[in-house]
Amino acid sequence: MNDKKNYGFTTTILHNDRLKGIEHGSLHKPIHTSVAFGYADARQLASVFQGKEPGFRYGRQGNPTISALEDKVNKMEQGVGTLCFATGMGAIGAVFQSLLRAGDHVVSSAFLFGNTNSLWQTTMGQGVAVSFVDATDVANVAAAITEQTRVVFVETVANPRTQVADLRRIGELCQQRGILYIVDNTMTTPYLFRPKSVGAGLVINALTKSIGGHGNALGGSLTDTGVYDWSRFPNIYENYKKAAPAQWGLAQIRAKGLRDFGASLAPEAAHHIAVGAETLALRMERTSSNALALAGMLEADERVAAVHYPGLKSHPQHGISTELFHSYGSLLSFELKDGIDCFDFLNRLKLAIPASNLGDTRTLVIPVAHTIFYEMGAERRASMGIAESLIRVSVGIEDADDLLDDFACALEGC
Known part of the structure; x- marks a missing residue:
């Protein structure tokens, strides 16, 4: 099978694991349960920790089973990189834990999943201002933006009243203003809609829902689409600016949101979700x-x-x-x-x-x-x-x- 051919959505996901090469000819990536990864050369271990070469450090930041799922979701969303978390809320929480600081401002759709709304209340208590607007009209978003606005956050289809945000025009507005546009794609999934097409810089998916699809595993993901210019984001710490700007966002989220916050996806859950995603x-x-x-x-x-x-x-x-x-x-x-x-x-x-x-x-x-x-x-x-x-x-x-x-x-x- 030629992995350079542009296959359709289902064909790509169905064959993605084996195209990467799996031991013993397995068709599915096996469940790797180890939380530690040994290296014969201690210098290589240091090089992996310093980000100079690829490799696994510790189970909290990923392992081969989770990495295979991240690659699948990344292909679904046509991103430049994807991180997986223990739940969808873990993914959302990690974004704001990693990227926002006291004094920042967020414009959010008022039509939100209840737990996301609750998370915003917590964020507001930590010194981040949040303006809730009717995002079905881009004019409401534009009117709420201030000089301190760092993020605009919407869901594609609101749970439970199904309001649909003015997705394309909000994306155009964010690109004009240099604001990070985050879209929760859970209700549509990357099969029905790709937020990258409307300018979203980060895409959230609650993998527990339709992507896993069988109600047997919790999980969440965050995809960097490559659309957003991270050199315009003021909250990147200096130690994450060593690589090219395109890598700054995910590098900081991986460290501050996954490593420090600890909402890590279990390999058994990653396997269930990866198999469910095939259909x-x-x-x-x-x-x-x-x-x-x-x-x-x-x-x-x-x-x-x-x-x-x-x-x-x-x-x-x-x-x-x-x-x-x-x-x-x-x-x-x-x-x-x-x-x-x-x-x-x-x-x-x-x-x-x-x-x-x-x-x-x-x-x-x-x-x-x-x-x-x-x-x-x-x-x-x-x-x-x-x-x-x-x-x-x-x-x-x-x-x-x-x-x-x-x-x-x-x-x-x-």
């Missing part, structure tokens, strides 16, 4: 198709007050989504009309499972206001457009007819 495109095609069918059915039902899914023409950002995404993804949410108890409805479902994960092969449902967004309070939920009856659905790969029948029967009370 990402197939699963996303199926879950996106199922989600569109379910969203259409729910929108037509008189017992449903609202349906939020970018694939519906009624969605405010349907046009942007159609322009940018290969398809619309597996995440949708909907609100029941007054008088219908969301808990009773959920308890009538036979296939969809009340659970908090996303991107699983199985359809998962959760009452948002009462669980994952409960901590932030009613006022903050209302500002994010989260109704008390909102139900989030992570659509799985079940047969579409079975899935639609399950929701229809639950609405009918059977």
